[in-house]
Amino acid sequence: MTLSPKFRLAAIEPASLFKLNMESEFLASGEPLIPGLPDDIALDCLLRLPVESHPSCRVVCKRWHLLLGTQERFFSTRKELGYQNPWLFIFTYQKGTGKIQWRFLDLTNMSWHAIPPMPCKERICPSGLSCVSIPHEGTLFVCGGTVSDMDSPLNLVLKYEIHKNRWSVMNKMSTARSFFASGIIDGMVYVAGGNSSELYGLESAEVLDPINGNWKYITNMGANMASYDAAVLNGKLFVTEGWLWPFLFSPRGQVYDPRSNSWETMSASLREGWTGLSVVIDGHLFVVSEHERMKLKVYDVKTDSWDIVAGSPLPEEICKPFSLNSFDCRIYVIGYNLHVAIGHLRKLNLKCTSRKKWYYLVEWQIVNAPQTFYGWSPSSSQVLLG
Numbered sequence: 001m002t003l004s005p006k007f008r009l010a011a012i013e014p015a016s017l018f019k020l021n022m023e024s025e026f027l028a029s030g031e032p033l034i035p036g037l038p039d040d041i042a043l044d045c046l047l048r049l050p051v052e053s054h055p056s057c058r059v060v061c062k063r064w065h066l067l068l069g070t071q072e073r074f075f076s077t078r079k080e081l082g083y084q085n086p087w088l089f090i091f092t093y094q095k096g097t098g099k100i101q102w103r104f105l106d107l108t109n110m111s112w113h114a115i116p117p118m119p120c121k122e123r124i125c126p127s128g129l130s131c132v133s134i135p136h137e138g139t140l141f142v143c144g145g146t147v148s149d150m151d152s153p154l155n156l157v158l159k160y161e162i163h164k165n166r167w168s169v170m171n172k173m174s175t176a177r178s179f180f181a182s183g184i185i186d187g188m189v190y191v192a193g194g195n196s197s198e199l200y201g202l203e204s205a206e207v208l209d210p211i212n213g214n215w216k217y218i219t220n221m222g223a224n225m226a227s228y229d230a231a232v233l234n235g236k237l238f239v240t241e242g243w244l245w246p247f248l249f250s251p252r253g254q255v256y257d258p259r260s261n262s263w264e265t266m267s268a269s270l271r272e273g274w275t276g277l278s279v280v281i282d283g284h285l286f287v288v289s290e291h292e293r294m295k296l297k298v299y300d301v302k303t304d305s306w307d308i309v310a311g312s313p314l315p316e317e318i319c320k321p322f323s324l325n326s327f328d329c330r331i332y333v334i335g336y337n338l339h340v341a342i343g344h345l346r347k348l349n350l351k352c353t354s355r356k357k358w359y360y361l362v363e364w365q366i367v368n369a370p371q372t373f374y375g376w377s378p379s380s381s382q383v384l385l386g
Contacts (some may be wrong), residue, residue: 086107086385089103092379102115129143131380141158153197170213178195218256227239236255240266253265276289278324281329282345288314288324307360339368341367342365342366344362
């Protein structure tokens, strides 16, 4: 059945109708966005404005107010026009007060901003939950964790979308878990291991399809294991429990291959050398080593060995606790008080004859956080594009 224009308009959702009205007002002919410039060029200029300048820019005219009035409008317009700037999102907490919040750093203009709080019924503990993201879609997921002051794991799943600047509640995980591994492979969210409600280690694993919102179990890990760190490398999920005091036993590690839906034991060299938090760049696993003077090192899959990255160690201004993430050839290490070290990574060719034809060099840059962030610690970080 074909609806007449009158009834087609009535069938539109109220939120969509409001958006259409906003778009028609914005596109309506009238005063130019910037006098002397075509609107397409003027719009390109306005969409590059730093977020902190938006409040003062909104009062220029009605069309500027429509574009810059909300972060949702601003980022959704950027998405439609193909803008892909990186933004560093950090889940932070104050140990003394138990306060939690998300902040993001504009990596182009080096300015800080906040996003709406997570829609949680329980007061969650900042440790124990897991965050993963799909950067090019501007989406991050928060899964599991524990209730503050309790050892009760959660099965909650939240999704944040930068282009909408809002959170949504997704279907819960099949199993409540905390301190577990997670990763994105081919747009699917994988979680594995962790602690159960009885504080026993879990060997179960499951996967979320973000499109239909459904979880399903995958093959068990074969080991009851809480996760210290995890990484996705060459289409596989690598999970390590990390070194445990007093370092009497080699840490366990498992590797999941979604193509065969199977787990295998991680090589001894990889799991024993995995001595810090990790990121994956250029198909290589990099670790800021807590047992080697905070030097950056890289794992070579072909030789099953670790190499120290040339350059200085992590700057002393970056204090524990840490959170790591990466984008392109940059490593972002967030420390106490939310100071950020940006590691600029370069791959260089070796001129001499050796078994290796290349090596990596890192150069660090410090981005000091505002004094208002003193006392805040990072729990997790993700880079989104928008």
